[in-house]
Amino acid sequence: DAEITQSPRHKITETGRQVTLACHQTWNHNNMFWYRQDLGHGLRLIHYSYGVQDTNKGEVSDGYSVSRSNTEDLPLTLESAASSQTSVYFCASSGRVYGELFFGEGSRLTVL
Amino acid sequence: AQSVTQLDSQVPVFEEAPVELRCNYSSSVSVYLFWYVQYPNQGLQLLLKYLSGSTLVKGINGFEAEFNKSQTSFHLRKPSVHISDTAEYFCAGKTQGGSEKLVFGKGTKLTVNP
Numbered sequence: 001d002a003e004i005t006q007s008p009r010h011k012i013t014e015t016g017r018q019v020t021l022a023c024h025q026t027w028n029h030n031n032m033f034w035y036r037q038d039l040g041h042g043l044r045l046i047h048y049s050y051g052v053q054d055t056n057k058g059e060v061s062d063g064y065s066v067s068r069s070n071t072e073d074l075p076l077t078l079e080s081a082a083s084s085q086t087s088v089y090f091c092a093s094s095g096r097v098y099g100e101l102f103f104g105e106g107s108r109l110t111v112l
Numbered sequence: 113a114q115s116v117t118q119l120d121s122q123v124p125v126f127e128e129a130p131v132e133l134r135c136n137y138s139s140s141v142s143v144y145l146f147w148y149v150q151y152p153n154q155g156l157q158l159l160l161k162y163l164s165g166s167t168l169v170k171g172i173n174g175f176e177a178e179f180n181k182s183q184t185s186f187h188l189r190k191p192s193v194h195i196s197d198t199a200e201y202f203c204a205g206k207t208q209g210g211s212e213k214l215v216f217g218k219g220t221k222l223t224v225n226p
Contacts, residue, residue, distance in 0.1 A: 031212045042218035043156075043202070050212060090155060098144050098163055099206035099214050103155040 002027040006091050006104035014112055019078040021107045023091030031094045032074040033101065034058075034066065036087040043090070049074055081111045116141060116205050118217035126225050127195055133188040133220045135203030141215060144206040145186045147177055150219075151199045159201070162186060173197065198224045 004025040013019050025032065034046040045058030047066040055066050063085060065077045078085055088108050092101040119134040137145065144163055148156040160171025167179040177188045186203060203217040 033213070040218075043216045045213065048213065092156075094212065094214075096212065098161075099212055100144075100146060100158065100161060101148075101156075101204075101214055103148075103157070105155045106153075 002102075004091060004093055004102055004104045006089075006107045008107060009105065010108045012110045012112065013081050015083060016080050019081050019109065019111075021076045021078075021089055021091075021109070023074045023076065023104060024072055025091075025093040025102070026072065027093050027095070027102060028071060029093035029095050029102075030071070031096070032068070033092045033094070034064070034074065034076045035090045035092065036060065036085075037090060037106075038087050046076065046089075047074075078109075081109075083111050085109065086111045116203050116215050116217040118201075118203050118220050120220050121218065122221045122223070124223045124225060125193055128192050130191050131189065131193050131197075131222065133201050133203075133222065135186045135188065135217060137184050137186060137203075137205045139184060140208050141205035142208050143179070143181070145177075145179060146204045146214065147171065147175070147186075147188050148202045148204060149173075149199050150202065156202060159188070193222075193224045195224050195226060198222060
């Protein structure tokens with residue numbers, strides 16, 4: 001079965017360190033998205049990609065970057081982690097037309 | 113603005129009671145509408161979707177939703193809830209204008225009590 005996997009599932013890091021969260025999908029979807037989920041804010045879009053070499057900023061992109069070198073992967077990098085980036089991060093993918101999203105299980109990041 | 117509004121942030125109900133979780137969407141959101149469920153410490157999974165056709169849509173776990181274009185609503189219902197339905201529920205709609213993005217409501221926490 002096709003799926004979308006995230007790693008690591010849990011990570012603790014220190015302020016100022018670079019962190020990369022991996023996302024891999026086997027749906028062969030063109031569209032991939034990164035969200036963060038925080039209490040009281042719901043899901044907020046960080047970055048998204050509509051295909052290889054395409055990346056776009058979402059509503060909360062400051063301090064984050066992504067790159068898309070193939071269809072399957074969209075890693076999310078925090079260049080210099082801050083305590084405000086402590087959150088649960090979800091990767092998702094979708095095909096064209098309807099926009100139905102398929103989500104990973106999430107990565108819980110704690111920045112101390 | 114393109115938006116989806118979930119009118120209740122928390123809904124407590126007793127087991128076997130009916131429940132309705134309300135969702136309204138703005139006119140700038142397309143009529144591709146979705147409900148997702150998130151169980152504790154898990155990702156979001158699709159509960160049901162409306163793409164076209166019959167306005168009553170049935171999903172998994174006995175849930176259904178009714179698309180109402182005149183009221184721009186897409187409310188989620190279940191006639192009899194179980195303890196296991198305790199979760200957070202998100203309404204979402206595809207944005208208009210060629211975007212491939214979904215816009216999400218802020219979620220409704222459903223708590224089913226014995």
